[in-house]
Amino acid sequence: MIDKTCDTLERAVADIPDGATIMIGGFGNAGMPSSLIDALLAQGARELTIVNNNAGNGETGLAALIKAKRVRKIVCSFPRQADSHHFDALYRAGEIELELTPQGNLAERIRAAGAGIGGFFTPTGYGTLLAEGKETRIIDGRGYVLETPLRADFALIKALKGDRWGNLVYRKTARNFGPIMATAAKVAIAQVAEIVELGALDPETIVTPGIFVQRVVKEAA
Amino acid sequence: MNRYSREQMAERVARDIPEGAYVNLGIGLPTKVANYLPPEREVFLHSENGLLGMGPAPAPGEEDEDLINAGKQPVTLLTGGAYFHHADSFGMMRGGHLDICVLGAFQVAASGDLANWHTGAPDAIPAVGGAMDLAIGAKQVFVMMDHQTKTGESKLVEACSYPLTGVACVSRIYTDLAVIDVTREGLRVREMAPGLTLADLQAVTAAPLLPALNEGEPA
Numbered sequence: 001m002i003d004k005t006c007d008t009l010e011r012a013v014a015d016i017p018d019g020a021t022i023m024i025g026g027f028g029n030a031g032m033p034s035s036l037i038d039a040l041l042a043q044g045a046r047e048l049t050i051v052n053n054n055a056g057n058g059e060t061g062l063a064a065l066i067k068a069k070r071v072r073k074i075v076c077s078f079p080r081q082a083d084s085h086h087f088d089a090l091y092r093a094g095e096i097e098l099e100l101t102p103q104g105n106l107a108e109r110i111r112a113a114g115a116g117i118g119g120f121f122t123p124t125g126y127g128t129l130l131a132e133g134k135e136t137r138i139i140d141g142r143g144y145v146l147e148t149p150l151r152a153d154f155a156l157i158k159a160l161k162g163d164r165w166g167n168l169v170y171r172k173t174a175r176n177f178g179p180i181m182a183t184a185a186k187v188a189i190a191q192v193a194e195i196v197e198l199g200a201l202d203p204e205t206i207v208t209p210g211i212f213v214q215r216v217v218k219e220a221a
Numbered sequence: 222m223n224r225y226s227r228e229q230m231a232e233r234v235a236r237d238i239p240e241g242a243y244v245n246l247g248i249g250l251p252t253k254v255a256n257y258l259p260p261e262r263e264v265f266l267h268s269e270n271g272l273l274g275m276g277p278a279p280a281p282g283e284e285d286e287d288l289i290n291a292g293k294q295p296v297t298l299l300t301g302g303a304y305f306h307h308a309d310s311f312g313m314m315r316g317g318h319l320d321i322c323v324l325g326a327f328q329v330a331a332s333g334d335l336a337n338w339h340t341g342a343p344d345a346i347p348a349v350g351g352a353m354d355l356a357i358g359a360k361q362v363f364v365m366m367d368h369q370t371k372t373g374e375s376k377l378v379e380a381c382s383y384p385l386t387g388v389a390c391v392s393r394i395y396t397d398l399a400v401i402d403v404t405r406e407g408l409r410v411r412e413m414a415p416g417l418t419l420a421d422l423q424a425v426t427a428a429p430l431l432p433a434l435n436e437g438e439p440a
Contacts, residue, residue, distance in 0.1 A: 080348035104311035104354030
């Protein structure tokens with residue numbers, strides 16, 4: 001019997017090594033897998049490369065991971081926010097590397113990795129600082145920039161419900177990066193509010209089919 | 222000098238958004254435009270973090286941390302609205318499915334180049350978010366901004382001195398002094414604040430302005 005559920009958050013993240021590249025879902029705090037991030041903090045892996053839209057908000061979740069100096073590099077679109085002071089301080093001190101990517105390129109690079117696409121030409125960023133040094137091409141009279149796929153060793157995502165095959169449904173705008181990050185990581189780990197029986201999720205409404213998910217764990221109360 | 226208020230600017234932009242339009246309103250001043258869309262006009266508001274059919278802010282106590290907008294403020298979903306993931310959401314933007322986006326700006330050039338993400342200051346932490354995707358993706362890009370900086374410099378320029386967000390992407394500019402179209406011939410004034418002459422406007426604008434076309438004259 002296939003059972004992708006984990007008994008504990010600790011076991012769900014136990015094999016994440018130092019130096020891993022980890023995608024973390026969420027847009028601000030919506031969809032942020034805080035239970036998994038707390039477990040990763042306790043687990044102790046360091047020198048991590050993190051892929052997220054932002055660079056942490058306030059004191060919890062990704063911000064706590066950054067504060068604890070576990071993150072060597074962050075790939076994101078929008079690191080500068082009123083409450084991203086832990087990132088700001090380390091960035092200004094030269095202790096964290098930033099790869100800034102327009103948000104749509106971030107999403108599409110993740111999608112491309114998950115779909116086996118070796119790169120794509122996009123008009124986003126053409127003629128700007130963020131396209132410097134990248135291959136460009138004129139297609140049908142319009143300028144495009146070559147962007148490469150973005151893969152990860154692990155994805156930590158948050159969903160509303162999951163079953164033992166790894167099928168997931170999400171809640172409102174907390175869906176954001178979860179479905180695409182699950183496809184782009186070797187090991188996708190989903191924290192869910194509820195683990196349901198196989199068959200309880202309507203197959204017409206499953207957003208992430210279990211093929212993209214390796215572990216499902218119940219979030220902390 | 223007579224100036225449009227922020228509310229008048231928002232009301233003016235809203236007049237140019239027709240029923241049935243799929244629209245993304247940027248963070249800041251553009252958000253106000255939603256207040257002037259009459260309820261009987263069905264307009265689909267898109268938010269980059271994965272919703273179409275965005276409604277107004279919830280009543281106090283009704284906030285849901287899983288239902289936010291691009292500015293990470295709590296919002297609501299209208300009846301008929303939908304949620305989707307980030308690649309679909311940005312596909313709507315990048316794929317040319319949005320009819321209009323309304324953005325703020327530091328500078329707009331006569332060519333329609335837009336600078337709105339980075340001042341280029343050496344100590345600034347760069348952050349781009351969805352700005353570049355919106356700039357190149359929507360069928361029409363409206364910019365809403367003050368005509369001048371706080372120190373009186375024109376934000377309409379011959380060429381942007383700030384790093385670009387997008388090349389030749391702006392369609393129309395709404396400032397506190399005028400409504401201006403970006404055309405192949407250059408910046409063409411459509412409307413000016415009451416009492417203003419073209420000479421007055423040109424005097425505070427660092428790019429050449431073309432006079433308004435008369436009604437019925439081909440653009």
